[in-house]
Amino acid sequence: MSASNGMFSPEIFQDLQARVDRDVKVREELKDITQELEKNVRVVSFALSKAHSTPVSELSSVLEAAEKPIQKVVESVGKLSASASPLPYYKFNDMWSRKMQDATYGVLLWAWLGGKNEAGDTTNGRLLTIDEVGSILNVPVNLKDEDKFHLTIEEYLQAIISLVEELSRLARNSVTLGDYARPLLISKFVKDLLAGFQVLNLKNDNLRRRSDGLKYRVKDVEDVVYDLALRNLIPKPT
Template sequence: MAKNTSGMVDPAIFDYLQSKIDEDTEIRDQVKTILQDLEKHGRHSQASLAKAHSTQASQYGTIVEETEISIADQINVVERLAGTASRYPYYKYNSLWSRDIQNTMFHVLLCGWLGGSLGLGNGYQGRLLTLEEVGRVLKVPINLKDRDAFHLTIEEYLHALITLIDELSRLAINAVIQADFAISLQVSKFIKDIYAGFQILNLKNDSLRRRSDSIKYSVKKVEDIVYDLSLRNLIPKET
């Protein structure tokens, strides 16, 4: 390109900038279209999982089976998202999907806690899936450092875990309504263990640190439930 010596601003500069803006907009639109599908299937998963609040623990199996079908649909969409997102700089666009991925990870975590196997072998109630296991379920890598590609982050996992705790504290309350007192006790022990684990972490992410502060309120809420059940002799002494 010939050097401009006329003192005039070359309009080609702005043509180039507009082309980059258009390119960025097209990428974002592609990602948002995929995320609409992820949100749709996520609503199905959430609707299935919500049934646990009005169901005896002995019937969780039916909820898990239904949820695993919609999670399979989410996995397919995540695969599409990973294929698209990995063509571009990860940290330039990950804010577009991070919240939806956190929700998807939460659905996987709750389904696993309710006893879902999710293709990982025999499931059992009260199970905490690790970040590595969630990555295997969703068929995407975790916490990548060696290449710029789509992956699940530790922060997204911890956000999903906090959402799980919030949901389980609700479940502990609703289990009492179902006269399923053992579930409240199980939830109490589980979230206490998670809370203890969070105390070890030195969280740098401001949003994550603020959200983690709420865990103690969930613990206290469920402790009050268990204490009330104990006063009413509704929990066996040996537990």
């Protein structure tokens, strides 16, 4: 009997069930990959956490130890990109967005500590651009015209905030190691980032709330530098 007579075909629900089953299968596949990515990101974080207890003169060993885990992260991101790109991006991106933030943060911290750039050079205290991160992770960034996997500006900015939070800890721990120069480098760096965020007109509520907290992390670093100044421990310019 036709739908106009108030009846419906059972095939409607059969079709819906088939679609649900396909989504479940996709989500299970993505879940396995994102769990692998999360595991590899944790290994990177563990390797780089040793920077808090390692003098700058010995930091190369920490950076080298993080290189293979970072490559594992790149491989996991590649798998995720291959599986996710054929899918509607915003239907499933909630499954990997936080993991991509964490992966980006790991790459940013590694580079800031002195990880080698594409030319093989090391520069302490640099911030990778979103395009440089995309190049390292081998994924496109901020796609607007294509509905496929990419690194978003929001994920990159979230990672920068995580970087500032970590550097505020590093400033304190550097003093414990007797390194009085690094807090000054960190202080200038995080102040510049705070100034950059203040220029942005952020629409994402979570991102805006986290960025509002940056001023407290900057103050934490300023307090470290102020304490060094009081104790006359500020290194003289060379």
